[in-house]
Amino acid sequence: RTAAPLSCSSKHSTKEKHLVLLRDGRTLIGFLRSIDQFANLVFHQTVERIHVGKKFGDIPRGIFIVRGENVVLLGEIDMDKPCDTVLQQVSIEEILEEQRLQQQAKQETEKAKVTALKDRGLSIPKADNLDEY
Amino acid sequence: MAVLSTADVTLVFSSLCTFFQETETAVSQPQWPENGGQWSDEEGGAGMDECGLAEMAEEDEEIDIYNNETFGMDMDTEVVDTEGDPTNPLFQFGEKPPALPALPSLSPSSPPFSPRARPQLRVQGPPGRRGRGQRGGQAMAQMFEDPAVVRTVEGRPSLQSLDSAIVDVGSVSYWDDLDPDAWMLSSYERTRHASGSVLQDPAIVCVMDSHAPGRGPNYLDSHYPFSNSSGRRGGLRGSYSNRPFGQRCPSQINTMLPSSPIVSRRPFTTQQPYNQVGGLPSPRPCPSTPQPLTPKMMQLRFGANSPRPSPFYSPSSNRVQRFRFPGPVTQLHPQHRRLLSQRQQRSQRKPDSWDPYCNLMSAKEKEWIIRLQMIQLQSENPHLDDYYYQEYYRRMEAKLAEEELGMRGKREPPKLTTPYVTKMDSYTPVVHIEGSLGQVAVSTCFSPRRAINAVAAHCPHEELKDIRQQRLDVLKKIEKLFMVLLEVEEGQRMKAQVLGEGEEKGLMEKTEIKVEYIYSQLQHPDLEAEEEFLPCLLVSKGKQLLARLLPFLSHDAALKVLSMVTSHLPVLMSRDSDESLPVLYPSLRIVIGGMTFSQLIGVLKDFTASLPDSSDGSVCLSLVCQSKFGLSLLYALLSQGERLLSSDVPLEPSIGDFETWTDTVFLVASQLSQSALVEPLLLPSNLLTLFCRYLDKRTIHQLKSNMESATGYLALPS
Numbered sequence: 061r062t063a064a065p066l067s068c069s070s071k072h073s074t075k076e077k078h079l080v081l082l083r084d085g086r087t088l089i090g091f092l093r094s095i096d097q098f099a100n101l102v103f104h105q106t107v108e109r110i111h112v113g114k115k116f117g118d119i120p121r122g123i124f125i126v127r128g129e130n131v132v133l134l135g136e137i138d139m140d141k142p143c144d145t146v147l148q149q150v151s152i153e154e155i156l157e158e159q160r161l162q163q164q165a166k167q168e169t170e171k172a173k174v175t176a177l178k179d180r181g182l183s184i185p186k187a188d189n190l191d192e193y
Numbered sequence: 194m195a196v197l198s199t200a201d202v203t204l205v206f207s208s209l210c211t212f213f214q215e216t217e218t219a220v221s222q223p224q225w226p227e228n229g230g231q232w233s234d235e236e237g238g239a240g241m242d243e244c245g246l247a248e249m250a251e252e253d254e255e256i257d258i259y260n261n262e263t264f265g266m267d268m269d270t271e272v273v274d275t276e277g278d279p280t281n282p283l284f285q286f287g288e289k290p291p292a293l294p295a296l297p298s299l300s301p302s303s304p305p306f307s308p309r310a311r312p313q314l315r316v317q318g319p320p321g322r323r324g325r326g327q328r329g330g331q332a333m334a335q336m337f338e339d340p341a342v343v344r345t346v347e348g349r350p351s352l353q354s355l356d357s358a359i360v361d362v363g364s365v366s367y368w369d370d371l372d373p374d375a376w377m378l379s380s381y382e383r384t385r386h387a388s389g390s391v392l393q394d395p396a397i398v399c400v401m402d403s404h405a406p407g408r409g410p411n412y413l414d415s416h417y418p419f420s421n422s423s424g425r426r427g428g429l430r431g432s433y434s435n436r437p438f439g440q441r442c443p444s445q446i447n448t449m450l451p452s453s454p455i456v457s458r459r460p461f462t463t464q465q466p467y468n469q470v471g472g473l474p475s476p477r478p479c480p481s482t483p484q485p486l487t488p489k490m491m492q493l494r495f496g497a498n499s500p501r502p503s504p505f506y507s508p509s510s511n512r513v514q515r516f517r518f519p520g521p522v523t524q525l526h527p528q529h530r531r532l533l534s535q536r537q538q539r540s541q542r543k544p545d546s547w548d549p550y551c552n553l554m555s556a557k558e559k560e561w562i563i564r565l566q567m568i569q570l571q572s573e574n575p576h577l578d579d580y581y582y583q584e585y586y587r588r589m590e591a592k593l594a595e596e597e598l599g600m601r602g603k604r605e606p607p608k609l610t611t612p613y614v615t616k617m618d619s620y621t622p623v624v625h626i627e628g629s630l631g632q633v634a635v636s637t638c639f640s641p642r643r644a645i646n647a648v649a650a651h652c653p654h655e656e657l658k659d660i661r662q663q664r665l666d667v668l669k670k671i672e673k674l675f676m677v678l679l680e681v682e683e684g685q686r687m688k689a690q691v692l693g694e695g696e697e698k699g700l701m702e703k704t705e706i707k708v709e710y711i712y713s714q715l716q717h718p719d720l721e722a723e724e725e726f727l728p729c730l731l732v733s734k735g736k737q738l739l740a741r742l743l744p745f746l747s748h749d750a751a752l753k754v755l756s757m758v759t760s761h762l763p764v765l766m767s768r769d770s771d772e773s774l775p776v777l778y779p780s781l782r783i784v785i786g787g788m789t790f791s792q793l794i795g796v797l798k799d800f801t802a803s804l805p806d807s808s809d810g811s812v813c814l815s816l817v818c819q820s821k822f823g824l825s826l827l828y829a830l831l832s833q834g835e836r837l838l839s840s841d842v843p844l845e846p847s848i849g850d851f852e853t854w855t856d857t858v859f860l861v862a863s864q865l866s867q868s869a870l871v872e873p874l875l876l877p878s879n880l881l882t883l884f885c886r887y888l889d890k891r892t893i894h895q896l897k898s899n900m901e902s903a904t905g906y907l908a909l910p911s
Contacts, residue, residue, distance in 0.1 A: 093553045097565045104550055108341075121341050140539070152345055 077137040078103070083130045087111070089137065090124065099128035110155050112162050115148050117155025526586040528593075577683060667728045671735050674711045678741055681707045685745075708745045715739070726757050730765065733773035743780035751784045752792060759799040759826070763813060766820045774822035778874050781826065785833050790844040793834050797857050800827060814864040818871070825874040827861065832877030839879070858887050866895040870903035 078092040080101060090106035103124040110117050150158075177183060525533070572578040684704045688697060715738075716725035729735035743751055758765065758777065765774060788796070800813065817823035834854060837844060844850075862884055880900075884893055 091548075091550070093550055095554070095562060097562055102553075119339070119342050120345055152342055156342065 076139070078134060079137055080126065080134045081132045082126065083132055088121070088124060088126070089118075090121075092134075096128070099131050099134070101126040101128070101131065101134070110159055111147070112155060112158040114146055115150045115155060115158060117150050117152045119152055526582070528586040528589050574683065576686065577679070663728075667732060667735070670714060671729055671732060671738055674714055675734070675738055677707050677711050678738060681711070681745055682741070704745070708742070711738075711742055712746060712750060715742075726754065727761060727764070730758070730761075731768050733771055733776075736773050736776050740777045740780045743777075743784060748784075748787060752788070755781055755784050756796055756799065759796050762799070762823055762826075763816055766816060766823055769820075769822075772821075774820070775825070775874055778822055778825055778829075782829050782875070785829050788833060790834070790837050791847045791850060793830060793837070794846075794850045794853050794857075797830055797834070798853065800830070801857055801860055814861065815868050818864065818868045821871050821874055824871060828873055828875070828877055828880060831858070831861065831883060832879055835877075835879045835883040839882075855887060858883065862888050862892060862896055866892055866899055870899055872903050876900070 076091075077089055079087065079089045080092075080103070081087055087109045088103055088106050089109055090103040092101060093104045094102035101124070103126065106121040106124040107118045108121050110119070174184075570579065576583050681704050684700050684707075688700060715729050715735075726739070730739060739754065743754065746754065758781065785793075800817065817827055881893070881897060884896055888896070
């Protein structure tokens with residue numbers, strides 16, 4: 061049972077932001093303006109939040125229209141709750157740099173793994189697209 | 194005011210177009226009969242190509258400007274000082290600073306037309322400026338490929354490029370006599386235009402709204418009313434050009450598409466409140482709709498003409514649209530409902546901060562979607578189909594009830610009653626094509642991606658199967674039996690609901706059959722009588738299965754299971770690597786609670802029976818002491834015996850029962866007092882009483898201390 065459409069009723073006047081996680085891993089935060097039965101979303105004053113480790117950075121994106129099939133989950137952000145997070149906001153350049161480093165490190169470990177396996181005559185078939193099954 | 198239809202507008206446009214085209218061609222043809230003398234001599238010699246090129250160049254510039262605006266590279270702000278305050282929203286609206294060079298590519302002949310054909314402001318994106326912007330931006334673009342990032346990093350993006358909401362808000366200042374409501378309407382109409390069509394599907398609307406009769410053609414007829422108001426367009430072109438959209442596209446595009454979003458931005462007001470300004474030449478024309486709008490019709494309408502919260506009529510007159518829970522389609526869990534209403538109250542208490550887009554979706558639309566989703570959630574068996582939701586709220590309820598237990602005593606938790614809904618004919622998804630291996634994957638709306646079931650290759654000869662295959666077989670069997678068990682439990686739960694006599698009996702019969710089936714299936718046909726259940730029991734899931742099946746079994750069958758468990762206890766204990774045996778304990782305890790004395794003795798004998806390869810009967814017992822489950826089982830049995838003995842119920846013992854009993858007690862006591870004990874799952878309170886009767890003080894004392902040390906609390910308040 062989706063709580064999202066029911067809680068959408070709360071977007072009448074108060075500034076209630078929503079957070080959506082997309083299938084490609086992106087996190088968008090903004091005002092959810094419209095929704096339909098396929099969970100297509102219209103986000104307003106959207107901000108894409110990139111998390112790397114304990115840091116995060118926001119990129120303002122404007123208006124987003126998300127096709128419903130790409131939505132993993134959607135939740136309401138409770139502004140009232142105390143924000144006692146350990147996450148630290150940094151500038152965009154910094155977070156993108158961190159992300160780049162993270163990707164690089166991941167790629168390197170992956171490459172090392174593949175070469176190690178190859179040396180032993182094994183090969184793990186890579187799932188290029190996680191959705192295909 | 195002249196009212197033009199769509200056809201008229203098109204005609205106007207085409208005539209305008211041809212007019213422009215003609216003038217352009219006129220420029221190129223030196224031998225234009227009438228006005229040849231008007232054009233400059235330079236142009237006289239110019240061929241069509243030059244002017245065509247000029248045309249194209251202008252278009253290119255338009256496109257470049259548009260691209261710049263959309264995709265960033267507003268670098269000019271810091272690079273060019275003479276361009277004035279970049280954050281001034283007026284900046285882009287035609288206040289061309291004198292420092293900017295004129296468009297070099299524009300041919301001198303076109304200026305006479307450009308003020309009319311293209312608003313002056315459009316010119317304000319000269320290639321010079323663009324070039325500067327590009328040069329600065331390219332470096333940034335190489336670092337970040339994302340224009341949004343670039344824009345943000347630059348630090349001071351112009352308001353317009355950031356968010357159209359800000360743009361819209363900024364442009365309100367141009368509309369001095371515009372009040373916010375009318376302006377909201379314009380933006381609504383723009384956004385609602387496209388979405389309106391979905392909601393205007395009469396079928397969907399009929400499903401939705403049972404209490405609003407007399408809908409129908411209202412929607413479709415009045416969907417394009419602004420075509421009537423296009424006559425105003427000419428007069429407003431000037432002000433339109435002030436808008437950001439206008440600056441991108443020449444106003445002739447505005448005229449081109451009467452139903453374009455740009456045009457529909459025209460504030461589309463409801464008649465009643467704004468009738469008095471109908472006569473004003475302000476940007477608030479009063480469209481004449483094909484039929485008079487009654488308040489009732491206004492309420493019913495969706496789409497572009499959906500009424501906004503106005504004081505006169507609207508589905509919800511207050512800003513805070515009251516959320517109506519979806520109707521009788523499907524019920525929310527009471528806890529869920531409570532949560533939502535709490536949230537509702539909380540948000541209602543907060544002061545309303547004005548958000549221009551907050552009511553983009555009307556209450557009806559929200560309700561429609563909610564109802565649609567609820568329809569999909571209907572099922573005959575919510576506990577099965579929607580397990581996680583039900584379980585979550587059931588646990589929440591239980592927790593709340595527990596918390597309130599101290600305060601208010603046990604309160605009957607609100608029961609969830611889902612209305613009984615007949616499920617549609619179940620769709621059989623199996624599609625088997627002859628000659629194929631297994632099944633074919635068929636996508637339907639019920640199963641978008643159907644995984645192909647692997648069809649197991651059956652080995653004809655049982656003996657040839659290897660151990661792994663056997664284990665796989667057992668696992669598969671357990672899975673199948675579990676499905677049947679779930680049905681049995683479901684039947685049990687349904688029985689709790691009020692059913693008719695006949696229905697209940699039929700249900701009982703069906704349940705019986707299923708239980709029998711599972712029981713028979715659990716017994717492996719090949720093995721000897723004693724070891725029937727063993728293969729399934731050695732698997733932890735099999736233990737769970739049996740534990741859940743036990744309540745449904747007849748007493749005899751249950752006893753058989755119990756005796757089997759006790760007789761194979763050593764094997765079970767040794768093979769219990771993941772410690773899943775205790776799952777059997779609760780069910781077995783209940784079975785023990787119903788045993789007679791003789792039955793009890795019979796089972797107890799297994800505990801003390803000597804293993805074939807060991808002479809000492811206490812070997813088994815010492816193992817038992819080390820196993821939680823074994824020890825708890827032993828305790829339970831002894832406790833039952835004590836209970837039976839101390840109760841007034843006649844025991845009807847067989848011959849030798851009492852002797853066996855006392856022997857067992859002695860043996861157990863001596864064993865327990867000697868070996869270290871593990872903490873049992875449950876320590877019955879009458880155990881020590883039992884031991885006190887048979888044993889001497891010293892042994893008892895030892896026993897007591899041993900048991901207490903294991904459990905950490907007193908076995909019996911002394």
